[in-house]
Amino acid sequence: MWYEGFKAFHSAQATITEVETAHMIRKRQLPEENIPAYK
Known part of the structure; x- marks a missing residue:
C-alpha cells in the first residue's frame, strides 16, 4: 500500500x-x- 502512515506523532x-x-x-x-499563521 502506498500509504503506511506516520511513524511519529510529531511528524x-x-x-x-x-x-x-x-x-x-x-x-x-x-x-x-x-501575525504569523503558526505558533
Whole structure:
C-alpha cells in the first residue's frame, strides 16, 4: 500500500499544521498581516 502512515506523532502533527495553513492561505483566512499563521 502506498500509504503506511506516520511513524511519529510529531511528524503527523507538523504535516496537519502545514495542510491547515495552506488551506487558510488559499481561503484568505489569515489573521492580520504582521501575525504569523503558526505558533
